[in-house]
Amino acid sequence: MLKQLSLKFKNDAARIEFWIMTGCMLAALLISILDLAHQNQMSTQTLMPLLFSYLVTFTIYLLLCFYLAPAFEAEDRAALRGSLFLFLFMALAYLVGIINIYFSALLGLKLLYIYFNRNRKNSESSLYDEAALLTASWLLTTVGLLYLSTPLMLRFYLLFVVSAAIVLYLYAVHVILPAIKLKNRKTLRYILRMFLFTLLSCIAVCLISLSFKGNDRVLLTPTANAVLVIDMGDEGNIQNLVILNFFTQLLLVTPLALSTYKRRNAKKQEEISMLKTELGQSDANLNFLKSQINPHFLFNALNTLYGTALQEQAARTGEGIQKLGDMMRFMLEENVKDKIMLSRDIDYLNSYILLQKLRSATSPSITIETDIEEYQGPLTITPMLLIPFVENAFKHGISLQNPSHIEVALQIEGGTLYFDVHNSIHNHQENDPEKGRGGIGLENVKQRLNLLYPNRHELVIRENAREFFIHLTLQLTINN
Structure with missing residues (x-):
């Protein structure tokens, strides 16, 4: 309604202006002709x-x-x-x-x-x-x-x-x-x-x-x-x-x-x-959302918790269930944010590793070592940048038939985060449900790092026939 009134007013104003201008020009022409007649200069020329x-x-x-x-x-x-x-x-x-x-x-x-x-x-x-x-x-x-x-x-x-x-x-x-x-x-x-x-x-x-x-x-x-x-x-x-x-x-x-x-x-x-x-970030986030929750891992974790509950007095089971609940809450509430406190992302990382340790606790040939610094400072980070490297390590670095090892280290100095993941490499069997699953994928992480931390990160990836190693240096900021 207001738009129609505005257009009507505009059209009326334009119409009034047109007739005023036309009248002024006719009046000026008439005055000019009368002026020529008054000066006796009226002629065709x-x-x-x-x-x-x-x-x-x-x-x-x-x-x-x-x-x-x-x-x-x-x-x-x-x-x-x-x-x-x-x-x-x-x-x-x-x-x-x-x-x-x-x-x-x-x-x-x-x-x-x-x-x-x-x-x-x-x-x-x-x-x-x-x-x-x-x-x-x-x-x-x-x-x-x-x-x-x-x-x-x-x-x-x-x-x-x-x-x-x-x-x-x-x-x-x-x-x-x-x-x-x-x-x-x-x-x-x-x-x-x-x-x-x-x-x-x-x-x-x-x-x-x-x-x-x-x-x-x-x-x-x-x-x-x-x-x-x-x-x-x-x-x-x-x-x-x-x-x-x-x-x-x-x-x-x-x-x-x-x-x-x-x-x-x-x-x-x-x-x-x-x-x-924005387009790349949306695409990366879409790919991430499609693969951020690994159903096979969740079922394995639940089965492990169930087996542990039958063997023990529910202490480890309760801890595992609590960690799994924290992870799900993190995915649903904080993962949608652009930036979160670094301490929250580290908590998620520790919860993920703890649940994976529960899976491999009965396999003495599997060694999982972590050196993750506790941090409660003001630095912030884009959520779920670190976990793909660890998920990739557990996906390709764990074998129940062969000796396996995973090492995860995280340190913070000033505003810089240093993150290292070192793992063995094992090819999945044909009947392994993890085979063929892309997970979040390192390419997706590289894309997100380039978009969100341009000139503020360094990612080094080394690989041979038996081992895989990544080193990430990330310059973080404080949440204002």
């Missing part, structure tokens, strides 16, 4: 240019209202491709004195209004957004300076050199630089291209300036008919303008366009990297 001026002005206004504004507000901005020609037409009509100065300012304000009310969801239309903003700003600035006591050369500079700079800047940022992509030392190629286009812009500025040379009317000031009249004066002004244009395009526009492109490209790369990180 004076009336036709006046009518043509208002016709062009009104046409541009209609294009802004019914073509440019809807295109800028739409999510699909494909229609904006023709807007560059509209901006160019507006600038040329203003320079040659077709559009009334006062209406040029109003058209500039209308263009600025369209820009600030554009649909910002489409990032691919930055060329048209920038062109609209720069064109409107150029129009309003030059019109405003006509009423100030500014040096004549500054007005020439803003009218010709700045307009050329806008065109060259847009072309560099949106055409030249994306084409060469600044790879493999292509910056020099960009500078050479910009030098070439600078020379072309100097020729264009010179030719345009020559076309305004010898005007017999007042220099760059609002005239009786309120149109822009330009007289470039002598050839010295044209020469100075061309020199200023050369240095502006080469020393100002060239590095500015390069800096703008690099900044935007870096921002895009950062956004892409962030999206890849």
Whole structure:
């Protein structure tokens, strides 16, 4: 409902603005005709240019209202491709004195209004957004300076050199630089291209300036008919303008366009990297969730606890059940968090190893040694980064028929964790239910480490025919 009211208000405001603007233009045209009649200058030679001026002005206004504004507000901005020609037409009509100065300012304000009310969801239309903003700003600035006591050369500079700079800047940022992509030392190629286009812009500025040379009317000031009249004066002004244009395009526009492109490209790369990180982390977490609970291990643990309960007074059984409950609670409650206290992850690690020791307690050929430092400090860690290495060791390092050994060590120094797992290697029998199970997998852990701890970890993996060894160094942070 609120959206419908907002649209209705917006449509009503646009309709009111259109009729006010149309009425003002008709009134201004009528006053201009009466002024010509009052001065006894009414003739075909004076009336036709006046009518043509208002016709062009009104046409541009209609294009802004019914073509440019809807295109800028739409999510699909494909229609904006023709807007560059509209901006160019507006600038040329203003320079040659077709559009009334006062209406040029109003058209500039209308263009600025369209820009600030554009649909910002489409990032691919930055060329048209920038062109609209720069064109409107150029129009309003030059019109405003006509009423100030500014040096004549500054007005020439803003009218010709700045307009050329806008065109060259847009072309560099949106055409030249994306084409060469600044790879493999292509910056020099960009500078050479910009030098070439600078020379072309100097020729264009010179030719345009020559076309305004010898005007017999007042220099760059609002005239009786309120149109822009330009007289470039002598050839010295044209020469100075061309020199200023050369240095502006080469020393100002060239590095500015390069800096703008690099900044935007870096921002895009950062956004892409962030999206890849989020996607990769989601993929890693999904794979992890699919394999974090090993049903076969849980059934074995329960069977072991059941057998132990038949043999003993339930002391070990109670401890085992408690550890298993702690593990399940950890998986359901804390495993979903981005970061947990390191002490909690170590508790889970100890619980897992204790349950595995219960499985192998009746096999004297299996040796399990741990040197895990007790820690209660403020360091945090991403959950379930360490357990896959231990799970992998028990999966491949335990055999009931052959001597087996597993060694797990964990130390913390400052903010750095040192983790080592060393185990024997045994191939599973064909009827072993663990055979073929991928578990969490070391590749998944590597992926998570690269995503979550870039440049903050070192993982060393060594393997031979009988033994497997991993060493992980991880720089941790404190939970704020």
